Amino acid sequence: MQLVIVTGLSGSGKTIALRVFEDSGYYCIDNLPATLLPHIQNHVADRDAAKVAVSIDSRSIAIESLPDILQTLKAQGIHVQLLYLDASLETLVKRFSETRRKHPLSTPHQALAESIKHERDLLSGLSDLGHHVDTSNLSSNALRNHTRDWMWQIEQSYQEVRPHNLVLSFISFGFKHGLPLDADFVFDVRSLPNPHYDPILRPYNGKQVEIQQFLQNEPMVLEMQRDIQHYIEKWLPSFYHDHRSYVTVAIGCTGGQHRSVYLVEQLGAYFKQQHQVMLRHRELQDAPAAP
Known part of the structure; x- marks a missing residue:
């Protein structure tokens, strides 16, 4: 199985990236709890899904255990790649203000900027685990194109033997x-x-x-x-x-x-x-x- 995990800050473009994989024939799961990842192979076995893309965000249960879960999946022979989407505080505040959407970690006693900073702290251990993309200055179309390019690269890596898979x-x-x-x-x-x-x-x-x-x-x-x-x-x-x-x-x-x-x-x-x-x-x- 080829497994892609899309994660990062809310408002950074995870939904856009996940749709790119869906349009390319991946079986996609949005907002999957991290604790269910070790069972992903059993879940999709009856669907004949060789390529799976999963979106995981900061609300996920046991998000802090995701690095260990990824190692477990790799030990099982699953090809795992992680796409981490990021953006500046100013950009995220502007995006949430323009769409008037509520931040997933917001509370009555916490401002939007504080919620974004809290989420960044929760996800700090994930940003170096895969391909880190700053979407602050990317349009939706540019992010789609970059995600397609990255998807092509990882699919090539499954087929080619290189001295360093970097x-x-x-x-x-x-x-x-x-x-x-x-x-x-x-x-x-x-x-x-x-x-x-x-x-x-x-x-x-x-x-x-x-x-x-x-x-x-x-x-x-x-x-x-x-x-x-x-x-x-x-x-x-x-x-x-x-x-x-x-x-x-x-x-x-x-x-x-x-x-x-x-x-x-x-x-x-x-x-x-x-x-x-x-x-x-x-x-x-x-x-x-x-x-």
Whole structure:
């Protein structure tokens, strides 16, 4: 059985992610108590469900025991992957305010922000167990696309034999829009030459040939790329030894349009030769195409 567990903060997009799995043929269970997970194989055996996705939130009974339950499931031969969705306090407060929904942990004596902080504390032991995604700056459609990409990666991992079953996730972002919450490493590339100051290059982004040609001709950019590659290669073994399944590397420039996007594309191509790689350009999700 292939088992995917979707968890994280309320309002971070768990329902959207679960529907992606449902649309892709997974047998989905929403808001399953954590204590029932060890019996999941018996529950779906009569349904011939080889792929199962389960949503578990902070209201679940014995949520603190979930890490031990996951180890038990893996020992039984079940392929388990965990998707943890997160978002900033400001984003979650705005989402709940806009939808006028009640937070699942809210009480008459506890404000919305306090409920969110309480939930974050309850789930703090889960965020490093799988693929951690910050949805603060993701639209619903961008989250669907990223979930599909991640689903494709984990399904590939069931079929392929690799020296290390570790996924490298590269994210480009703009510092003026805030740091991504899901980053293990953050590299600041704002010191590199900026195409933004060229009126002809400004409308393009780092995935397009006009920006690529500009940055490839800058020695500082090539040196920065090599330094980041060497740093990641040096410290990846520590993540193998810690039995981590995912490492997220964030590359940031000022606006998240040119330099960071270019370097994420280059680093992804380099590490894809030996690792499973995912790429995400946070600030390009809803950006218009260049002329």
